[in-house]
Amino acid sequence: MLSGLMNFLRACFRPRSDRYVHTGSDAGGRQDGLLWYKDTGQHFNGEFSMAVVQANNLLEDQSQIESGCLSTQDSGPYGTFVGIYDGHGGPETSRYINNHLFQHLKRFTLEQQSMSVEVIRKAFQATEEGFLSLVTKQWPMKPQIAAVGSCCLVGVICNGTLYIANLGDSRAVLGRLVKATGEVLSIQLSAEHNAAIESVRQELHSLHPDDPQIVVLKHNVWRVKGLIQISRSIGDVYLKKAEFNREPLYSKFRLREPFRRPILSSEPSISVHQLQPQDQFIIFASDGLWEHLSNQEAVDIVQNHPHSGSARRLVKAALQEAAKKREMRYSDLKKIDRGVRRHFHDDITVIIVFLDSNLVSRASTVKSPNLSVKGGGINLPPNTLAPCTTPTEAGTS
Amino acid sequence: MVLLPVISCTTKAYSKFKQIKSDVDADSCTTTKVDKGHFVVYTADRRRFVIPLVYLNNDIFRELLKMSEDEYGLPSDGPIRLPCDAVFVEYAISLKQRHAAKDLEKSLVLSVTTGRCLSSSYLQPGQTNQQLLICSF
Numbered sequence: 001m002l003s004g005l006m007n008f009l010r011a012c013f014r015p016r017s018d019r020y021v022h023t024g025s026d027a028g029g030r031q032d033g034l035l036w037y038k039d040t041g042q043h044f045n046g047e048f049s050m051a052v053v054q055a056n057n058l059l060e061d062q063s064q065i066e067s068g069c070l071s072t073q074d075s076g077p078y079g080t081f082v083g084i085y086d087g088h089g090g091p092e093t094s095r096y097i098n099n100h101l102f103q104h105l106k107r108f109t110l111e112q113q114s115m116s117v118e119v120i121r122k123a124f125q126a127t128e129e130g131f132l133s134l135v136t137k138q139w140p141m142k143p144q145i146a147a148v149g150s151c152c153l154v155g156v157i158c159n160g161t162l163y164i165a166n167l168g169d170s171r172a173v174l175g176r177l178v179k180a181t182g183e184v185l186s187i188q189l190s191a192e193h194n195a196a197i198e199s200v201r202q203e204l205h206s207l208h209p210d211d212p213q214i215v216v217l218k219h220n221v222w223r224v225k226g227l228i229q230i231s232r233s234i235g236d237v238y239l240k241k242a243e244f245n246r247e248p249l250y251s252k253f254r255l256r257e258p259f260r261r262p263i264l265s266s267e268p269s270i271s272v273h274q275l276q277p278q279d280q281f282i283i284f285a286s287d288g289l290w291e292h293l294s295n296q297e298a299v300d301i302v303q304n305h306p307h308s309g310s311a312r313r314l315v316k317a318a319l320q321e322a323a324k325k326r327e328m329r330y331s332d333l334k335k336i337d338r339g340v341r342r343h344f345h346d347d348i349t350v351i352i353v354f355l356d357s358n359l360v361s362r363a364s365t366v367k368s369p370n371l372s373v374k375g376g377g378i379n380l381p382p383n384t385l386a387p388c389t390t391p392t393e394a395g396t397s
Numbered sequence: 398m399v400l401l402p403v404i405s406c407t408t409k410a411y412s413k414f415k416q417i418k419s420d421v422d423a424d425s426c427t428t429t430k431v432d433k434g435h436f437v438v439y440t441a442d443r444r445r446f447v448i449p450l451v452y453l454n455n456d457i458f459r460e461l462l463k464m465s466e467d468e469y470g471l472p473s474d475g476p477i478r479l480p481c482d483a484v485f486v487e488y489a490i491s492l493k494q495r496h497a498a499k500d501l502e503k504s505l506v507l508s509v510t511t512g513r514c515l516s517s518s519y520l521q522p523g524q525t526n527q528q529l530l531i532c533s534f
Contacts, residue, residue: 054486106489218470219470221470291474292473325474325476326436326476326477327437328434328435329433331435332433332436336450337453340459340462343465343471346473
């Protein structure tokens with residue numbers, strides 16, 4: 001019991017900055033200015049590549065790849081887990097998901113003795129409930145935590161099956177080889193829950209028939225209750241439980257009328273795909289990437305270059321596009337410090353999972369070493385211009 | 398008041414203004430190659446400003462960016478738009494160029510955040526700065 005308590009305390013007091021110090025080797029990724037990257041690594045089903053560029057003062061995107069055992073006992077099943085968590089209002093929810101969702105998933109996998117849609121659904125639900133109890137606990141001291149939330153995109157590859165679960169507006173895109181032509185086509189595997197999409201607005205209206213103001217168009221952007229673009233998330237409890245939509249929460253987050261049913265949902269959309277030998281890779285990314293690159297543009301860039309560094313290459317392509325839209329040079333965009341950088345682009349996270357068909361068809365009972373990589377960021381005091389940007393940032397593709 | 402000397406040198410400040418380019422027609426300039434070390438903003442009256450990156454450290458510009466976010470959200474598909482007129486941005490630039498005292502900058506930020514003085518209906522050329530400073534105190 002005492003050792004359990006010590007472990008808990010150790011977990012609580014472990015310095016958060018430890019994972020940012022990875023300059024020596026590529027094992028846990030490298031930091032270059034506001035860019036963090038791990039160019040290549042090996043997961044249960046092939047190679048992977050990962051990159052994150054920070055724009056917010058505190059990185060709100062969190063991410064992880066976990067490979068090996070997908071349950072809490074080493075009996076398996078074995079496979080690959082990918083998570084992209086795009087936070088908003090602060091980093092608390094996305095960090096919480098990064099620290100808890102996979103643990104819940106492993107626990108439910110053990111309970112059910114296999115991977116399934118149900119296991120993933122339960123892991124999402126347990127994460128949402130866990131975060132709600134955290135908010136309840138912190139509310140008296142830190143009421144603002146009620147207005148923090150996160151998108152949550154998860155991919156699980158196990159036994160030749162790909163599960164995609166999604167809340168919010170991150171996106172997973174498959175690159176599939178068309179043998180007849182040699183082309184690699186993009187296939188979108190997830191649907192966004194963003195009020196910009198007509199069907200999402202219709203869903204909101206049908207769930208809230210008595211509220212004509214459930215979605216509002218302001219300056220060409222659709223927002224749920226005029227506040228938030230996504231309709232499903234983890235967290236955002238101020239739009240799920242009326243008891244958190246009151247003082248001392250900032251008035252801009254408070255709704256005029258009390259609500260009886262949750263405005264946002266935490267129910268993920270889950271799809272199941274049987275992987276085929278033509279399936280080459282899956283790009284998982286936060287909307288920071290997709291607002292600058294189309295699915296096919298991203299797939300083409302990955303397909304036409306070496307696997308190593310491909311996530312960094314996509315980040316670079318998105319930043320070049322962002323610079324063009326803002327009518328400035330890419331080299332200058334990179335000099336802008338986090339915080340003010342958010343006016344030029346969003347946090348961007350990319351994880352590309354390459355699929356080696358020999359490994360994908362391997363049974364999930366084959367044991368493999370566990371690997372865990374979490375997307376990084378920097379942890380420096382607020383400053384003016386970026387701390388260091390070397391010419392090597394975002395590669396030389 | 399201490400404000401008078403500041404007002405008297407505004408004309409000089411505007412003459413230095415050539416370093417910072419501003420174009421009248423927003424639409425015709427989207428393909429302009431931007432100078433190294435600069436970023437671009439558009440004002441509510443569709444004027445385009447090419448501004449040195451170092452201005453991003455200035456409190457007034459940071460406040461204007463924050464207001465842009467509150468007013469228009471963070472645009473994913475185009476340039477940055479500020480919710481104020483060109484006259485206001487010109488004045489903010491002139492303050493920065495003259496290394497205006499911090500408290501003067503602060504007072505301008507204050508006038509910005511109270512939501513007045515942003516439109517050219519408040520800032521008529523000629524009496525621009527005087528009016529602005531008067532209403533910011």
